Amino acid sequence: MSDTIKDLRAEALRLFDVAIEAADPAKALAAQVTSLFSAPENGRLILIAVGKAACPMMEQALAMTEGPAEALVVTNYENARDIEGAxxxxxxxxxxxxxxxxxxxALAELLKSTSARDRIVALISGGGSALLPLPVEGVxxxxxxxxxxxxxxxxxxxxxMNLVRQQLSQLKGGGMARLAAPAKIEAxxxxxxxxxxxxxxxxGPTVAPIGTKSDARKLLAPVWDQLPASVQSHLDTDSNDDGPPEAANMLICSNRKSLEAMRDAHAGAVIVDDRLEGNVADVAPRLAQIAHETxxxxxxxxxxxxxxxxxxTGKGGRNQDLALRMALAGIEGDWVFLxxxxxxxxxxxxxxxxxxxxxxxxxxxxxHARLANNDAYAALASSGDLVITGGTGTNVADVQxxxxx
Structure with missing residues (x-):
């Protein structure tokens, strides 16, 4: 490996660290909240944090809390840690x-116990969908x-995925806010x-759902026969609209902020696309073409x-698969891709x-064989090209x- 490639690899890893640091959930929350959280007169203060960034968000919220509070955190195993007062x-x-x-x-029971006198603060981050699986009756x-x-x-x-999950859950698609009514959630x-x-x-536990059961049925048509019978039965039965949930929602951090931080940290860097979507089999050729032409x-x-x-039957993920495809794309010159x-x-x-x-x-x-078997992890491991950071405590999607x- 040439010194040039070594330098480029080191810079790519540095920029990745910059992206993660820019998405620090505690700093993002502190920047948006201008006054201390406190309980209303004759009411309770309830703090709820869900998702992969739940722990740092809760720690920051408790640091900005005056007086007693009830605090509940639901997060993934790797990011979980003890928090005093929660x-x-x-x-x-x-x-x-x-x-x-x-x-x-536990979250649903806490919300059901609230009244209009209470103040509920919800701290929501990615991953919360899978972490709060409270199925509808019959599923x-x-x-x-x-x-x-x-x-x-x-x-x-x-x-x-979340359109479907909302239709199978008591908490998603505004369900959290509806359970708390008449108390209003600030998220x-x-x-x-x-x-x-x-x-x-x-x-969207505190906002209106993405779609309806009918929308979910149409979306799932290609895989309908693979779904459990209980899911098919529930989605086949239309239900009445519960109306919009009562909540005040504030976005505090996003992928764009991480991209801008990386751009500012490297002279001449350019944000090419902040909406990179699609199957990696289609995305990789587009990125490789950009690399060829640059x-x-x-x-x-x-x-x-x-x-x-x-x-x-292999092991990997969308980022590993994309990186492997770029490695096999025949890009000329000295380059790295993360x-x-x-x-x-x-x-x-x-x-x-x-x-x-x-x-x-x-x-x-x-x-090539490992790519065909969805085994990008093994391929990248064999060349020393895996990026392993451990859980970062935040989640603002992916960067390249x-x-x-």
């Missing part, structure tokens, strides 16, 4: 589990988990979705959330993504960095 419950992600059901049930947790697996395997994007939201649609982030030196930045269709999830987790692996360069393909073992000289 109950922390850890659960499965991306596939819901029994601990998620316990956390969702089991196993059936809901199976539905998530079908959607993931078929390459549905996050908006499509501070960290976005992990392209376009920052509040209905999509954590499946003369160095260049620093090109992208952000968003792609998808990957599972047809093999694709990583800002939460530190790409698919069901311990990697955030991959960092490849002009010599990666030559270092890999059976890269292309550096060329």
């Amino acid at each position: 109950t922390v419950m850890a659960a499965g992600h991306p596939v819901p589990d029994e601990n998620g059901l316990a956390g969702a049930t 089991s947790l196993a059936d809901k988990a199976r539905t998530s697996e079908v959607l993931l395997g078929a390459g549905f994007d996050i908006t499509e 501070y939201i960290l976005s992990d979705v392209v376009g920052d649609d509040l209905r999509v982030i954590a499946s 003369e160095g030196p260049a620093a090109l930045l992208f952000g968003g959330e792609t998808t990957v269709t599972l047809t093999g 694709s990583g999830g800002t939460d530190g987790r790409d698919g069901p692996t311990d990697a955030a993504g991959g960092l490849v360069d002009a010599s990666s393909a030559a270092r890999m073992t059976d890269p 960095i292309l550096l060329k000289r």
Whole structure:
């Protein structure tokens, strides 16, 4: 590996760290809240944090709280930690589990206990959808988990997945706000979705749903026969609209902020696309073409959330798959490409993504066969190209960095 490539790899990793730091959830919350949280007269202050960034958001909220408060956190296992003054419950992600059901049930019971005199503050971040699996009556947790697996395997994007999840949940699609009524929720939201649609982030527990049961049925037509019978039955029965939930929602941080931070941290860097979406099999050729046509030196930045269709039995994620495809694209010159999830987790692996360069393909073992088997993790591991950060405590989707000289 040449010194030039080593330098480019180091710079790509530095910029990835900049992106994660810019999405610090505690700093984002502190910047938006101008007064202390406190209980109303004759009422309670209730703090709720859900998602991958729930712990740092709750710690910051408690630091800005005056007087007593009831605090509940539901987050993924890796990001869970003890917080003085709060109950922390850890659960499965991306596939819901029994601990998620316990956390969702505890949250629902807390919301049901509120009155119009209470103040409810919700701190919401990506991952909250899978972490709060409280199915509608007649649908089991196993059936809901199976539905998530079908959607993931078929390459549905996050908006499509959350449209379906909302129709199968008591908390999503405004359900949290409806359970709290007549108390009104004020929600501070960290976005992990392209376009920052509040209905999509954590499946929109405090906002109106993305669509209806009819919309879900149309969307699921290609995989309908793979769904559990209870899910089919529920979606086949139309229900009345519950009306818009009562909540005040505020977006406090997003993928765009991370892109801008990277741009500012590298002279001449350019944000090419802040809405990078689509299947990695289609996205990789587009990015490779940009790399082919770009003369160095260049620093090109992208952000968003792609998808990957599972047809093999290997291990990986959308960022690893994209990085592997770029390594095999035959890009000329001295270049590196990093694709990583800002939460530190790409698919069901311990990697955030991959960092490849002009010599990666030559270092890999059976890269084409492993790509065909959805085994990008093994391919990247063989060449030393996995990006492993551990859980970052935040989540603003993915970023991609292309550096060329």
